[in-house]
Amino acid sequence: MNAADKDMREAMAVSGLKRRRTRVARWLGGINWRGAVSVAGFFLLWELLVRTKAPGFEAIPTLSNALEVFWNKYLTSARYWQAWAVSFERVAYGFVVSQMLGIPLGLLMGTRRKFHDLMFPVIEILRPIPPLAWVPISILFWPTNEMSIVFITFIGAFFIIVINVHDGVRSIKKEHLWLAMSLGATPMRIFRQIILPSVIPSIAVGMTLGIAVTWNVVIAAEMIASDVGLGRLTWEGYVSNTATVVLIGMISIGLAGYLSTKLVDWVEKRMMPWRK
Amino acid sequence: METVLRLMQNRRFWSMCAGFLGFFAVWYGSVKWVPLAPFGRLPDPVKVISEWLNPNPVFGISIFVKTYYYHILYSTYRATTAFFLALALGVPLGILMGWSRKFSDFASALLALLRPVPPLAWVPLAILILRGGEAAVIFVCFLVAFFATVLNTHAGVKSIDPDYFRAAACLGASRKDVLFDVIIPGALPNIFTGLQIAMGAAWFALAAGEMIAAQYGLGFLIMEAYNLVQTPTIVIGMATLGILGYISSAIIRLVGNRLMRWREEVIGVKS
């Protein structure tokens, strides 16, 4: 035992600290109690507004009511689960295709000056067009309804990933590139070993933003132009004036969005093992 | 004159022109000469532009027609109303969340509960509660813009270097002084990033909302043109939405640069 350790022990002795907290206590302390209160308050307020028939809430069901209907009718309904599957499929196709095309395009624009000067302004004028504004053109162009919805979903995530990857390449430290060049790395090696890994965090940001937009787009596209899917389910609830169904639809969509975000987070973590 | 000359010598300017030219050429070529049915169903750029600039438009919408501006005004009114509502509620909320730990605990859980539901999924419920399309469309646009504003403002407050708070405390600033002298100016860059995103999000939701549940507006125009198979009008509507979105985000950027003259990028000291 050296002197420093001894000092440390003494210092511990003089410090008037409480004992180490138990595991359970620490776990309980980690819960956001205030948050729990506000969430509970939200549901209570909802229940209250509906029960007292506050203006605007006459047609709205309570959460318990919606859950009951869900349990009785939807849990075993094949059509309900088909809606899940169809929406997920659309999101998945649109998202994956947008990444597969958007990441290489972003990399190209980031690394090739000429290509950037040529393409970037075109991207910039197409980008502000809201994805949903593409719906009619998309329906006209694509032979099937399914393809047009996937296309709009693709548009939703495409520009986001292109811009993020492009900015990511642009913000690579010059020193890293110079180092590689002075060590005699070939352009291909520089690309594979410096540019690609440096851009991964930007890709991750683009993916996180993209998946959220994708769900938004799919839901709206389904309301406008489809006969299946979670968005359609919600819309049908509105058309048939059964708010319970609207609510079940919304909760399902929220859950689906949450799940896919978690999935993307997981993929991102695998892409960046150096981040904790 | 000098600027024109300099532009003529700029390689990037010519590349940009070549890019646009190529874009329109590919568009024109694919519509006109690709012998596939899907391409034939699309309008070519010449048709779109001649319709857009036609004093007597074939399908009723061009820059010489009053209704065109009605649609633009309606859409702009909805998007800006939603944007300013989001600004007025989202920025204070985000700052409050960054200022007070307690408040952040209360609010963040609620936000986390509501955020996974895509705002566009609120459209039917909004119509039911607010009884009608008009308020519902604005509400949905507001919702999208609101989340972007709150989250970016909160992130902005969180990203302020703690040394600024310490310095303010050393110099005898009260809690209120810290709010006005550190938190608000320190979060401003992120707030403006958030506002730009919010404006974009408002237009995004607007297009969808108007297609689903409105009687006027560019989204409605696009949808109606689709129903009546007026393809050039569809593209005019899309382009107009794009231009409006671009202009509004440019305005926000300008205002931001004016308010944040102290920033390195604005001053031009570094990079």
Place this chain on the structure above:
Amino acid sequence: MALPAGEQVAPRECDRNGTAMAAVGGGVSIRKVSKVYDPEGARVVALYECSVEIAPGEFVALVGPSGCGKSTLLNILAGFDTLTSGEIYLNGKLLASVNRPLQPGPDRVVVFQHGALFPWKTVLENVMYGPLRQKAMTAEEAEKKAIDLLQRCGGLDRVATSYPTELSSGMQRRVEIIRALMNEPQVLLLDEPFRAMDTVSKTTMHQHLLEMYRMSRRTIVFITHDLEEAIYLADTAIVMTTRPGTVKKTLAVNLPRPRIPEMMSSREYLDLKRQAAEGVHEEARKAFERGEREQA
């Protein structure tokens, strides 16, 4: 150094006109201060029974390798952090103890390692900030004093309307020190303010700081890991041990003032350096080895 807190020291120096200048800074007495961090029950002793006596108007440098707790001590003095045992007195009055947590205030102003001038305020607004927020002066008074101070510190009044980002890092640091001096603090706390600077700018900054010290006669606590800087600037250089941080060696620097760069090759200076170097290097090695151990 060994004077009891609060007692006045005889002025060590005369200004250019030869008139004696009394110290206007406060005396600080740090008595057996310890600090234990306890994140998740893993106790880290940052400071252990650290005692330092600082006379009014004295320039004290705390030297030690990174992680020796010198910043912790400064944070406790500034009121950013609490102590777990011991007391701190200012001018003989109890300032902080376990039961009396300290708030930051204008009597102990910090100049930060990475600089903390508000980038959204102009140089003048930054310098006037303290007195205005404390409502100690009217705007006119504050502006007059700020311009005067800026002007006397190498003609900085000509950048009064600039934003900090437009200034060189050396100028930024000087403005930040002036912002602190505006409050007429009892103690000026400098947390490695010249760390990121090259040797040439550092030497220039040393002369500026010495000049500001001469003018203001404030008590200064200067934190650094650079031994030469500490001896060159300070009246007393205190070498600290690595974690748990405590005082290892106290060196009275009897070099005459005003200090000039040529003194760095004087015998007295080199002697002092040798004396201190042994202690510092031993501690640096310990810190380094512990770092290696903790990595493994």
